[in-house]
Amino acid sequence: MIEFRIDRRSGVAAYLQLVQQTRQALRLGLLKPGDRLPTAKEVVAATAMNPNTVLKAYRELERDGLVEARRGLGTFVRQSLARPEAASDGQLRAELTAWMDRALSGALEHEDVEALFKAVLQEHDLRTPEGT
Amino acid sequence: MTEGSAALDAAGLGKRYRRGWGLRDCTFQLPPGRVTALIGPNGAGKSTLMRLASGLIRPTSGTIRVLGQKPGRKGTHRKLAFLAQDKPLYRSFTVQEMLRAGAELNPGWDHDYAARLVAEADVPTNARIGTLSGGQRTRVALAMALGRRPALLLLDEPLADLDPLARKEVMQTLMAEVADMGMTVVLSSHVIADLEDVCDHLLLLAGGRVRLAGDIEDLLGEHRLMIGSRDLELPPHTVVEARTTERQATVLVRTTERVDANGWEEHKPTLEELALAHLRSARKEVAA
Numbered sequence: 352m353i354e355f356r357i358d359r360r361s362g363v364a365a366y367l368q369l370v371q372q373t374r375q376a377l378r379l380g381l382l383k384p385g386d387r388l389p390t391a392k393e394v395v396a397a398t399a400m401n402p403n404t405v406l407k408a409y410r411e412l413e414r415d416g417l418v419e420a421r422r423g424l425g426t427f428v429r430q431s432l433a434r435p436e437a438a439s440d441g442q443l444r445a446e447l448t449a450w451m452d453r454a455l456s457g458a459l460e461h462e463d464v465e466a467l468f469k470a471v472l473q474e475h476d477l478r479t480p481e482g483t
Numbered sequence: 484m485t486e487g488s489a490a491l492d493a494a495g496l497g498k499r500y501r502r503g504w505g506l507r508d509c510t511f512q513l514p515p516g517r518v519t520a521l522i523g524p525n526g527a528g529k530s531t532l533m534r535l536a537s538g539l540i541r542p543t544s545g546t547i548r549v550l551g552q553k554p555g556r557k558g559t560h561r562k563l564a565f566l567a568q569d570k571p572l573y574r575s576f577t578v579q580e581m582l583r584a585g586a587e588l589n590p591g592w593d594h595d596y597a598a599r600l601v602a603e604a605d606v607p608t609n610a611r612i613g614t615l616s617g618g619q620r621t622r623v624a625l626a627m628a629l630g631r632r633p634a635l636l637l638l639d640e641p642l643a644d645l646d647p648l649a650r651k652e653v654m655q656t657l658m659a660e661v662a663d664m665g666m667t668v669v670l671s672s673h674v675i676a677d678l679e680d681v682c683d684h685l686l687l688l689a690g691g692r693v694r695l696a697g698d699i700e701d702l703l704g705e706h707r708l709m710i711g712s713r714d715l716e717l718p719p720h721t722v723v724e725a726r727t728t729e730r731q732a733t734v735l736v737r738t739t740e741r742v743d744a745n746g747w748e749e750h751k752p753t754l755e756e757l758a759l760a761h762l763r764s765a766r767k768e769v770a771a
Contacts, residue, residue: 359679362751364700392662399654401518402662403683407700 352389353382357400365400369408377417377432388418388426488551490515490635490667491536495545497691498531505531507691509545513669513684515634518661520678520699521671522758523688524766529671530568532688533637537565550634561590564633568640570624574613578606578623582630589631597630600656604649617644625653629660635667636660642677654681675755687758689765699754706757709734711747718744724760735760 353376357365376382388409391402409426412418420426434441454464489512496509506528513519521529534540535547538554546553549560559565572581578601586592601608604622612620621644628636636657642650658681660666669686672678685702687695695702709718713732717725720736727733735752736742742749752760 357680359676359753362753364703365680366700390662392659395658395662396655398680399651399658400680401683402658403517405662 352387355389355394355398355400355405357398357404365404366407366411369405370411373408373412374417374432377428377430378434380431380433382428382431384428384431386428387424388428390425488515489513489548490517490550491669492548492551493532493545494547496532496535496542496547497544498528498535498540499543504691506535506688509688509691509693511686511693511696513667513686515667516661516665517684518658518668518670518682519684519686520675520682520754521669521686521688522675522678522762523671523694524762525673526690527688528691529688530639531691533565533567533639533669533671536635536637537563539565560635562631562634563637564628564631564635565637566624566628566639566641568643570620572612572620572624572627575611577609577611578615579608581612581623581627582608585627585630591632592630593632594630596632597626600626600629603656604652618646618649621645622649622653625656629656632664633666634664635669637669639671640673641670642672642674650677657681675758679754682754685754685758687761689762690769692765694761694765695758703751703754703757705737705739706752707736707738707742708750708752708756709736709742709744709747710750715744715746718742718747724764 353373355369355372357368361368363371373382373388391405394400394405395402409418409420413420413426417428417430417432418426419429451464454467455461459467491513493509493511496506497504498506509528509532521532523529531540535542536549536554537559539559549563552560554560573584576584582594582597582601585597586594601623604619604626606615606619606622612623615623621641625641628638641653645653657668661668670678670682683699685695685697685699686693706723710731710733713727713730715732717734718736720738720742723735723737725732725734735756
């Protein structure tokens with residue numbers, strides 16, 4: 352079962368961090384359709400975070416159609432986010448690997464590449480609305 | 484408010500002591516099922532507010548409603564529990580006697596629950612309260628408060644005596660109760676970082692007045708922390724606080740939109756940054 356954590360330094364709202372962690376788990380195939388998410392009480396008992404944060408995250412995931420709440424049973428995964436493009440034999444991944452090879456064989460160090468990747472991703476995020 | 488009637492509802496609430504106003508003209512609502520951080524410097528009125536809600540003292544002006552009712556002559560509302568900073572327990576009682584007293588004094592007392600909380604905290608039940616460590620006393624006092632099965636729990640500096648592990652355990656207990664029973668909690672603390680993960684609502688007091696109140700995510704979303712050279716022009720928004728060093732300026736502005744001002748770096752504030760900026764600006768107003 353998925354375990355949540357909150358990074359207070361990230362500047363991302365706590366419930367959004369839970370949404371992102373769930374989406375990430377769906378993307379990586381750690382969560383699959385039919386899996387039950389931990390109840391708010393289970394999350395709280397393990398982490399001492401506020402249960403309303405968990406409930407808010409689950410509402411958001413439900414609105415996106417990724418999970419569904421079944422009364423008295425819990426919240427279940429409806430849809431996977433695993434994408435073929437991200438798999439090890441995907442086209443986009445191959446392109447990124449080629450780009451990474453080029454960057455690292457040139458003048459850039461590991462940290463430079465990381466910073467550049469994040470900066471470009473951030474530029475992109477700023478041009479599009481939050482949370483997408 | 485959209486979540487039904489408020490757990491705590493203050494209108495023009497004030498309390499005057501001989502030395503002056505402890506709380507003045509406070510109007511706010513705390514939504515049910517939420518965990519409120521009550522933040523403010525010493526003398527801001529945090530304890531006064533909790534004592535007013537508990538019916539231990541009476542307002543000089545305005546009204547306070549607890550779960551829809553004014554605290555009356557019958558004393559503390561049956562569904563309210565208040566854990567004061569000094570954790571009033573009978574020092575000569577054993578833990579077991581204390582729990583039995585809880586059963587006698589409180590209608591609707593849940594003995595099994597209170598006893599389980601004490602057992603979980605590894606407090607020996609035959610020990611006298613006076614011989615317990617500060618942390619153990621806190622755990623017993625918390626069990627006494629939760630044994631009432633309150634709908635509204637007020638905790639005045641509950642974490643002060645606790646080591647990090649006990650803090651986490653106490654918070655897990657409290658949050659489980661919120662998840663399970665929809666209990667409303669108000670927590671005061673000087674250490675804002677202690678409250679960041681657990682609270683979803685904020686009531687910021689300074690000088691006996693409400694400086695900021697609302698849903699924490701909403702409030703954080705309504706503020707931006709701008710960092711830039713001190714020579715830059717201030718962004719054209721409501722400035723909560725501007726601080727400068729030799730070269731740098733740090734400015735908290737209140738806006739729901741991205742500021743996008745030239746030369747300024749824009750950050751989302753943490754709860755601590757938000758609260759401290761508002762408290763410093765309140766202090767400046769008083770000094771001016």
